[in-house]
Amino acid sequence: MDNVRSPLFYVGDKYKLMPQLRELFPQNINTFYDVFGGGGSASLNTFAHKYVLNDLDTNVINLHKFLAEQAQDFDGFLAHEYDLIEKFGLTRSADGILPANFDEVRAEFKKTYYAKINKESYLKLRDEFNADKSRIDLMYLLLVYGFNHMTRFNAKGNFNLPVGNVDWNNNVERALRNYASFIQNKNIVFENDDFAHFVDSKGYNDGDFLYFDPPYLITFSEYNKWWNDDTEKRLYALLDDLNNRGIKWGLSNVFTHKGKSNTILKEWAQKYNVYPIKANYISRFDNTIKADTAEVYVTNFEPQNDEWLIDESR
Numbered sequence: 001m002d003n004v005r006s007p008l009f010y011v012g013d014k015y016k017l018m019p020q021l022r023e024l025f026p027q028n029i030n031t032f033y034d035v036f037g038g039g040g041s042a043s044l045n046t047f048a049h050k051y052v053l054n055d056l057d058t059n060v061i062n063l064h065k066f067l068a069e070q071a072q073d074f075d076g077f078l079a080h081e082y083d084l085i086e087k088f089g090l091t092r093s094a095d096g097i098l099p100a101n102f103d104e105v106r107a108e109f110k111k112t113y114y115a116k117i118n119k120e121s122y123l124k125l126r127d128e129f130n131a132d133k134s135r136i137d138l139m140y141l142l143l144v145y146g147f148n149h150m151t152r153f154n155a156k157g158n159f160n161l162p163v164g165n166v167d168w169n170n171n172v173e174r175a176l177r178n179y180a181s182f183i184q185n186k187n188i189v190f191e192n193d194d195f196a197h198f199v200d201s202k203g204y205n206d207g208d209f210l211y212f213d214p215p216y217l218i219t220f221s222e223y224n225k226w227w228n229d230d231t232e233k234r235l236y237a238l239l240d241d242l243n244n245r246g247i248k249w250g251l252s253n254v255f256t257h258k259g260k261s262n263t264i265l266k267e268w269a270q271k272y273n274v275y276p277i278k279a280n281y282i283s284r285f286d287n288t289i290k291a292d293t294a295e296v297y298v299t300n301f302e303p304q305n306d307e308w309l310i311d312e313s314r
């Protein structure tokens with residue numbers, strides 16, 4: 001299975017870790033519950049008969065629903081986004097659509113040339129979206145051209161990220177194509193709920209599997225505003241309850257990060273199987289995450305391939 005990247009280019013995206021994680025997932029998954037779905041890379045890189053992707057962030061779920069709908073007429077979607085790109089005067093490097101002075105600007109502003117060129121057009125796009133927030137087609141373009149491919153809103157509910165040094169390039173096209181071909185023949189449902197309510201609202205059958213990739217208590221991302229000691233403990237209680245009911249799950253997290261240690265997690269995880277995960281990716285926020293972060297995967301069943309289980313006695 002090829003490893004594919006989500007077109008949401010999400011902070012905390014698991015796509016590079018999926019080859020390792022997939023080996024530790026059950027072999028045959030009936031329904032895959034992606035409880036903290038984010039950009040959706042866990043679902044995109046896992047085989048299952050059915051997918052239910054949940055996230056508390058309404059904007060993220062709106063983007064998924066929009067892209068899934070657009071996948072039904074993918075060429076029409078591309079043509080529409082290209083028209084918008086042209087209307088706003090943004091660059092589209094995937095097809096060499098660049099201004100005449102591109103080389104000059106690139107030579108002068110080596111690391112910020114796309115930001116320099118697209119700034120004015122991006123601000124017009126942002127104003128148009130803020131005047132009508134139901135325009136998810138515009139929100140997706142803001143994500144593509146915005147700072148670090150992110151979405152962020154101020155207290156008044158307005159999109160407030162500045163332009164980024166990124167544009168509609170081959171990576172964007174490839175990710176959109178992969179997403180569309182994944183969605184077209186899949187049974188997938190999106191939900192926008194708190195994890196506890198989401199998990200409690202479902203009935204589970206043999207072969208179902210729940211994957212949990214929550215915000216990490218000891219690292220920082222925009223979505224950590226929803227996470228604290230209390231939510232962390234509620235999550236462990238929920239996982240214990242699922243375990244008592246014989247329902248299979250897996251949890252991604254970090255034991256240590258930049259000298260900090262998640263002792264509640266380490267203690268609680270002793271009851272289960274813990275696997276080290278090689279973090280061969282670099283956080284957009286923090287390029288030191290690679291060096292001193294111990295990524296782990298905790299699961300309540302014995303995967304087929306358990307030779308790399310962390311053995312505390314060794």
Ligand SMILES: C[S@@+](CC[C@H](N)C(=O)[O-])C[C@H]1O[C@@H](n2cnc3c(N)ncnc32)[C@H](O)[C@@H]1O
Nearest residue numbers: 012013014036038039040041056194195213226
């Ligand atoms: C580490 S990210 C998930 C990344 C995802 N696995 C991927 O590959 O893109 C954690 C996600 O949890 C979501 N989240 C935070 N608090 C939540 C809650 N209480 N219930 C459900 N989702 C929540 C955040 O919006 C964020 O998308």
